[in-house]
Amino acid sequence: MNLTVNGKKAAIADKESLSISGLLDELNVADPLYVTVELNGDIMERINFDSTLVRDGDEIEFLYFMGGGRG
Amino acid sequence: MLQMPMPIYERMIGQARGGFPLEVCGILGGKGNIVSAIYPMTNTDASRDHFMMDPREQFSVVKALRSQELEMLAVYHSHPATPARLSDEDLRLAFTPDISYVIVSLADPSAPEVRSFRIADKKVGSEELKIIHG
Numbered sequence: 001m002n003l004t005v006n007g008k009k010a011a012i013a014d015k016e017s018l019s020i021s022g023l024l025d026e027l028n029v030a031d032p033l034y035v036t037v038e039l040n041g042d043i044m045e046r047i048n049f050d051s052t053l054v055r056d057g058d059e060i061e062f063l064y065f066m067g068g069g070r071g
Numbered sequence: 072m073l074q075m076p077m078p079i080y081e082r083m084i085g086q087a088r089g090g091f092p093l094e095v096c097g098i099l100g101g102k103g104n105i106v107s108a109i110y111p112m113t114n115t116d117a118s119r120d121h122f123m124m125d126p127r128e129q130f131s132v133v134k135a136l137r138s139q140e141l142e143m144l145a146v147y148h149s150h151p152a153t154p155a156r157l158s159d160e161d162l163r164l165a166f167t168p169d170i171s172y173v174i175v176s177l178a179d180p181s182a183p184e185v186r187s188f189r190i191a192d193k194k195v196g197s198e199e200l201k202i203i204h205g
Contacts, residue, residue, distance in 0.1 A: 006133075007134075007137050030166075030168075031166050034164075034166045036126040036129070036130075038130055043126060043127065043130070061130055061133070061134075063126070063129050063130065063133060063167070064166035064167045065123075065126075065164065065166060066096070066123070066124040066129060066146055066164075066166075066167065067116070067121065067122055067123035067124060067164050068121070068122055068148060068157075068158065068160055068161035068164050068165070069094075069116075069118070069120055069121030069122065069158065069160045069161070069164075070120050070121070070158045070159070070160045070161075
């Protein structure tokens with residue numbers, strides 16, 4: 001499966017189905033609970049990470065939560 | 072070491088002063104260790120002691136940087152009343168790897184302090200911040 005991940009082409013081994021959660025795992029993304037994902041331009045709700053499947057040609061962006069406090 | 076042109080340094084401090092007493096935040100982009108772009112961001116917490124960026128703004132900045140062939144070099148935020156050091160919570164929530172974390176302290180309003188840090192394995196190290204003049 002050919003995807004574009006954070007602007008770069010990424011070839012992911014073909015699977016019967018691959019969810020967003022599965023993709024983050026495939027990409028060895030650390031701290032996935034703190035990642036926001038955009039799929040083909042739409043920001044995904046975290047609750048849908050397991051049920052939303054990625055497909056050949058999809059464009060995925062992910063980035064980390066940025067915040068802090070008690071400074 | 073993080074190198075930053077004076078106009079960007081001054082804009083960051085200006086944003087911190089303009090947002091006082093709330094924390095302000097933003098993203099610095101560039102190449103190598105030389106900052107060339109500043110993106111002030113919305114602090115969605117609108118708080119005196121917390122900040123959180125809007126993911127939509129984050130995606131927009133990441134794409135803007137990419138289109139200019141720049142990288143995200145640092146995230147900055149202000150400490151309106153405390154020193155220029157990373158708090159425990161700042162450290163706990165610093166997930167983005169391989170960037171610098173810059174703090175602008177207004178604890179002494181007449182003499183803002185700006186410091187840069189790197190984080191590896193959840194350990195903080197101070198980083199030289201060189202201001203580029205001219």
